[in-house]
Amino acid sequence: MKFTDGYWLVRKGYEIQNPAEIRDIVTDDASMTVYAATHRIEHKGDTLNGALLKATYSSPMPNVIRVRLNHHKGRVHHGPDFEIHTLPTEVDITVGEDAAVLKSGDLSVRVGRGKSWDVGFYVEDRKVTGSGHRGPGYIKDPQEQPYFREQLELGIGEYIYGLGERFTPFVKNGQVVDIWNEDGGTSSEQAYKNIPFYLSNKGYGVFVNHPEKVSYEIASENVSKVQFSVSGESLEYFIIGGVNPKEVLDNYTKLTGKPALPPAWTFGLWLTTSFTTDYDEATVNHFVDGMAERDLPFSVFHFDCFWMKEYQWCDFQWDQDMFPDPEGMLQRLKAKGLKICAWINPYIAEKSILFDEGMEHGYLVKTADGNVWQWDMWQAGMGLVDFTNPAAVAWYQEKLKVLLDQGVDCFKTDFGERIPTHVVYHDGSDPMKMHNYYTHLYNKAVFDVLEEKLGKNEAALFARSATAGGQQFPIHWGGDCSSTYESMAESLRGGLSLGLSGFGFWSHDISGFELTAAPDVYKRWVQFGLLSSHSRLHGNESYRVPWLFDEESVDVVRSFTKLKCSLMPYLYSSAVESSVKGLPMMRAMVLEFPQDPTCATLDLQYMLGDSILVAPIFNKEGDVQYYVPEGQWTNLLTNESVTGGRWVNEHHDFTTLPVLVKPNTLLAIGHEDSRPDYDYADQVALHLFALGEAQQARTVIVNTSGQEELTVTASRKGSIITVKAEGAVKPWSLVLRGIHEAVQVEDGSSRSGNQGVIITPASSGQQELIIHLG
Numbered sequence: 001m002k003f004t005d006g007y008w009l010v011r012k013g014y015e016i017q018n019p020a021e022i023r024d025i026v027t028d029d030a031s032m033t034v035y036a037a038t039h040r041i042e043h044k045g046d047t048l049n050g051a052l053l054k055a056t057y058s059s060p061m062p063n064v065i066r067v068r069l070n071h072h073k074g075r076v077h078h079g080p081d082f083e084i085h086t087l088p089t090e091v092d093i094t095v096g097e098d099a100a101v102l103k104s105g106d107l108s109v110r111v112g113r114g115k116s117w118d119v120g121f122y123v124e125d126r127k128v129t130g131s132g133h134r135g136p137g138y139i140k141d142p143q144e145q146p147y148f149r150e151q152l153e154l155g156i157g158e159y160i161y162g163l164g165e166r167f168t169p170f171v172k173n174g175q176v177v178d179i180w181n182e183d184g185g186t187s188s189e190q191a192y193k194n195i196p197f198y199l200s201n202k203g204y205g206v207f208v209n210h211p212e213k214v215s216y217e218i219a220s221e222n223v224s225k226v227q228f229s230v231s232g233e234s235l236e237y238f239i240i241g242g243v244n245p246k247e248v249l250d251n252y253t254k255l256t257g258k259p260a261l262p263p264a265w266t267f268g269l270w271l272t273t274s275f276t277t278d279y280d281e282a283t284v285n286h287f288v289d290g291m292a293e294r295d296l297p298f299s300v301f302h303f304d305c306f307w308m309k310e311y312q313w314c315d316f317q318w319d320q321d322m323f324p325d326p327e328g329m330l331q332r333l334k335a336k337g338l339k340i341c342a343w344i345n346p347y348i349a350e351k352s353i354l355f356d357e358g359m360e361h362g363y364l365v366k367t368a369d370g371n372v373w374q375w376d377m378w379q380a381g382m383g384l385v386d387f388t389n390p391a392a393v394a395w396y397q398e399k400l401k402v403l404l405d406q407g408v409d410c411f412k413t414d415f416g417e418r419i420p421t422h423v424v425y426h427d428g429s430d431p432m433k434m435h436n437y438y439t440h441l442y443n444k445a446v447f448d449v450l451e452e453k454l455g456k457n458e459a460a461l462f463a464r465s466a467t468a469g470g471q472q473f474p475i476h477w478g479g480d481c482s483s484t485y486e487s488m489a490e491s492l493r494g495g496l497s498l499g500l501s502g503f504g505f506w507s508h509d510i511s512g513f514e515l516t517a518a519p520d521v522y523k524r525w526v527q528f529g530l531l532s533s534h535s536r537l538h539g540n541e542s543y544r545v546p547w548l549f550d551e552e553s554v555d556v557v558r559s560f561t562k563l564k565c566s567l568m569p570y571l572y573s574s575a576v577e578s579s580v581k582g583l584p585m586m587r588a589m590v591l592e593f594p595q596d597p598t599c600a601t602l603d604l605q606y607m608l609g610d611s612i613l614v615a616p617i618f619n620k621e622g623d624v625q626y627y628v629p630e631g632q633w634t635n636l637l638t639n640e641s642v643t644g645g646r647w648v649n650e651h652h653d654f655t656t657l658p659v660l661v662k663p664n665t666l667l668a669i670g671h672e673d674s675r676p677d678y679d680y681a682d683q684v685a686l687h688l689f690a691l692g693e694a695q696q697a698r699t700v701i702v703n704t705s706g707q708e709e710l711t712v713t714a715s716r717k718g719s720i721i722t723v724k725a726e727g728a729v730k731p732w733s734l735v736l737r738g739i740h741e742a743v744q745v746e747d748g749s750s751r752s753g754n755q756g757v758i759i760t761p762a763s764s765g766q767q768e769l770i771i772h773l774g
Contacts, residue, residue, distance in 0.1 A: 566669050686734050737756045
């Protein structure tokens with residue numbers, strides 16, 4: 001939202017008051033409040049008939065500083081509010097003649113006491129951003145509606161990322177972004193998951209603590225500033241520090257919540273009925289059996305909307321015409337080793353048997369005159385479950401428990417974006433704030449009942465909408481994309497942006513939701529999809545089983561599904577790291593290589609975990625250009641060595657793509673390629689890639705509960721490589737990737753293999769190997 005007309009002028013009808021002169025600084029043990037007049041004070045009379053703006057600085061946890069800008073504080077506060085986690089924090093406050101400083105960990109704020117507003121934020125002694133002359137502003141629009149804005153400095157060469165799952169350019173500089181959830185697909189500036197948090201490549205983040213609409217002008221209204229504004233008398237934000245972008249995300253997710261660890265089975269391939277297709281149990285069995293007959297492993301079968309009868313979403317009852325024996329059907333599917341997902345949304349259609357019950361008990365959102373809010377968009381006469389009402393939450397959850405008892409394992413929590421603002425909530429919540437926050441209560445209610453029924457680390461959603469804190473309820477997917485290469489690329493941009501907004505696990509509709517992809521698009525998207533944290537075949541009007549595209553599609557799905565299953569020892573350890581540190585499994589290159597300037601803007605490739613670079617191919621011809629950071633990398637699929645520090649041009653058929661392993665990597669590859677959940681430490685093959693002189697590689701292998709079972713390190717000194725294993729040592733082997741010359745092994749044997757020398761310890765529980773290179 002813009003308030004100025006160019007650099008000097010204020011827009012017609014607007015009034016802006018900025019802090020101009022500090023009049024007082026008040027401190028206590030934990031905070032520092034600065035009082036500033038909005039004009040210069042020359043004599044006592046100037047203190048009359050004018051505003052006094054307040055800026056309060058405090059710290060909820062080390063390396064995080066809270067800033068609250070305030071005009072009038074007498075307004076009644078209405079929620080909802082983001083849940084902010086706190087940790088014990090030692091705050092150091094000093095007030096001197098030149099400046100007042102509040103320090104938390106390595107992060108500090110310095111408020112200058114000169115003739116103009118001068119606030120700087122520092123990580124150690126390095127200034128990362130600041131708020132200067134005419135930065136903060138209390139504003140009245142032509143209708144006397146108040147706003148508060150802040151403008152933070154944007155340095156030369158500084159890039160801004162995040163703000164949720166945005167499909168616009170990956171680097172947000174130059175963009176106008178409104179934090180307002182909308183159902184707009186992947187091809188517009190609208191977003192399903194709007195997160196008022198951005199990350200800078202200078203090594204800090206900013207979280208605006210407002211669930212309602214936050215309007216950003218990122219190097220747009222003022223090209224050297226990031227501006228954000230909200231309606232009202234106050235504005236609160238957090239500056240989040242860290243030694244690198246990873247630590248910033250760790251601190252941000254300490255503040256707003258860590259991602260839960262999804263069950264291991266969710267990392268397998270998901271297959272769905274698609275949306276508006278015709279299907280019954282026979283159709284489902286045809287697809288399930290067809291996958292098995294073609295040796296196509298998959299883990300989850302998803303029933304989309306029409307498992308319920310038309311016009312009745314949601315009543316949580318199976319359409320008896322299509323599924324006369326739902327319990328029996330689900331048990332038959334589960335006997336084939338499948339998990340079951342069912343589509344739901346938070347709306348109750350008027351034709352649903354639940355509508356009258358919800359209306360009678362006050363479980364549906366109301367209008368100001370006491371009526372149930374209804375409209376005909378999506379479902380005829382639908383109402384909206386009021387998740388601010390604890391009784392309504394329990395009512396909704398009881399309906400889901402019936403499905404869980406029938407055999408459903410997880411829910412696709414669709415929608416939650418088109419939330420009305422002229423309504424009344426049970427707990428008096430502000431409907432403007434609830435527009436974005438509604439999805440949080442919706443997804444939390446579903447996630448909580450899954451945890452209650454299935455246990456911790458067994459709950460999983462497939463959610464479309466989110467706000468800050470929503471990362472606690474994975475998994476999220478990218479919404480309605482089209483069946484084109486362009487939409488494949490925009491989906492990746494959205495996923496990378498969401499990952500830099502604190503979300504750990506993300507998926508997308510492989511080959512696109514709208515229309516039907518050409519076979520080449522399908523195969524390229526399958527490669528990308530099965531090298532994503534979560535992988536789902538789903539569409540709108542047509543099915544997505546591979547044999548409907550061409551026979552080669554069957555081979556591609558088989559190859560990359562098996563590859564992903566075999567990579568689960570590595571992937572699930574990465575998932576645990578995501579849940580502990582708040583890092584995305586699919587990482588923008590800038591997150592892993594913040595010191596490499598070329599990585600700052602890359603959005604057509606990514607790191608899967610910390611060791612595997614993936615560059616999807618976005619054209620029929622199979623041509624790809626991608627950037628490789630410094631070092632000697634190895635293509636996991638072809639075993640070819642790629643020298644880094646440069647751009648690479650390659651051509652690939654549909655069996656390969658750039659999947660490069662970082663040098664000095666010990667990559668754990670499992671013995672199982674037909675399912676994602678198995679004993680990862682048993683018979684694990686440890687592939688050692690380009691271990692340099694005096695370097696060490698380390699890998700941690702967890703079990704399907706996320707607990708560490710085995711830690712292996714490999715170190716090199718001259719021609720000697722020493723490998724040590726600690727923990728629950730089971731049969732394992734070592735592969736020296738790219739080394740084909742004979743080696744000598746102490747307490748083990750070696751043999752040649754296609755990918756390199758394979759070394760087997762002399763005993764199954766052996767904890768050390770010493771290898772002498774030729």
